[in-house]
Amino acid sequence: MSMNVSFIGLGVMGYPMAGHLANAGHTVTVYNRTTAKAEQWAQQYSGEVALTPALAAKGADIVFMCVGNDDDLRSVVYGENGVLTGMADGTILVDHTTTSAEVAREVSAKAALQNIAFIDAPVSGGQAGAENGVLTVMAGGDAAVFAKVQPVMAAFSRFSQLLGEVGSGQLCKMVNQICIAGVVQGLAEGLHFAKQAGLDGEKVIETIAKGAAGSWQMENRHKTMLAGEYEFGFAVDWMRKDLGIALDEAKNNGATLPMTATVDQYYADVQALGGGRYDTSSLLARIEALHKN
Ligand SMILES: NC(=O)c1ccc[n+]([C@@H]2O[C@H](COP(=O)([O-])OP(=O)(O)OC[C@H]3O[C@@H](n4cnc5c(N)ncnc54)[C@H](OP(=O)(O)O)[C@@H]3O)[C@@H](O)[C@H]2O)c1
Numbered sequence: 001m002s003m004n005v006s007f008i009g010l011g012v013m014g015y016p017m018a019g020h021l022a023n024a025g026h027t028v029t030v031y032n033r034t035t036a037k038a039e040q041w042a043q044q045y046s047g048e049v050a051l052t053p054a055l056a057a058k059g060a061d062i063v064f065m066c067v068g069n070d071d072d073l074r075s076v077v078y079g080e081n082g083v084l085t086g087m088a089d090g091t092i093l094v095d096h097t098t099t100s101a102e103v104a105r106e107v108s109a110k111a112a113l114q115n116i117a118f119i120d121a122p123v124s125g126g127q128a129g130a131e132n133g134v135l136t137v138m139a140g141g142d143a144a145v146f147a148k149v150q151p152v153m154a155a156f157s158r159f160s161q162l163l164g165e166v167g168s169g170q171l172c173k174m175v176n177q178i179c180i181a182g183v184v185q186g187l188a189e190g191l192h193f194a195k196q197a198g199l200d201g202e203k204v205i206e207t208i209a210k211g212a213a214g215s216w217q218m219e220n221r222h223k224t225m226l227a228g229e230y231e232f233g234f235a236v237d238w239m240r241k242d243l244g245i246a247l248d249e250a251k252n253n254g255a256t257l258p259m260t261a262t263v264d265q266y267y268a269d270v271q272a273l274g275g276g277r278y279d280t281s282s283l284l285a286r287i288e289a290l291h292k293n
Contacts, residue, residue: 183217
């Protein structure tokens, strides 16, 4: 069923996600802080550009958002021209930004005062997942509301799951990032060891990728790691935000995350090397930089 939807935040992720909604036949209105990007989007896809989040949200059944961090989310939701000033009673607000669980609960409570339902719905699958419409969505919120948005999110996802009440999607995303941190550091050390041992890194991966050591990171990142290419993908700055959120949450729930805390510091080293916008696989660049010194 075609719906009136809005999309706030046309970054690496939001731009193609909004595009898939338009291609699926929904009536889409977009807002982006940098208007030129929204205008470019409207030339590529069928849809309208709005000049504020509130104007974009007017008349929408569902408003989707994908901005940077907790404060960015607060500004597009509650700011002077935030989406809550434009949304109608009985509509739905969905957030795909990776944020703290706390801000998800805060936004949900404010939205509820206007009888607007909220779903936190961070995603995994990266830039390629967004472009190919095959993201994984981890959601938190009311089951009946989730049932309404799930078929719409299917335009850009291949799997979505409700994990529990509001905030549960963000908690699941924290688990995702904790798992990735260890896997990428292991892969970086493995490739470094292979080189030191005089092995052909490509052949090593071809051999072990289908066995017990295989992973998405191994399949999708080993070639660029071997080539020393990091100017793409999921930025280290974003990963530090995400690991910081997970480490803060661990203080609340008592979880012990020694490896996550260590890899977070390794990413701080990558930032110090000037790699804040590098892909997270740049942990190998850190090892190689240490090795040279
Ligand atoms: N990239 C990935 O592989 C990936 C994967 C999974 C999850 N995520 C998460 O998805 C979110 C977006 O990531 P991304 O890679 O798409 O980031 P990005 O390319 O940096 O895009 C961020 C978007 O948010 C907008 N924005 C940021 N702060 C804003 C503010 N205060 N007010 C209004 N708009 C604001 C930006 O507008 P401008 O264009 O004006 O800057 C841009 O449209 C992040 O939470 C990230 O952690 C990313």
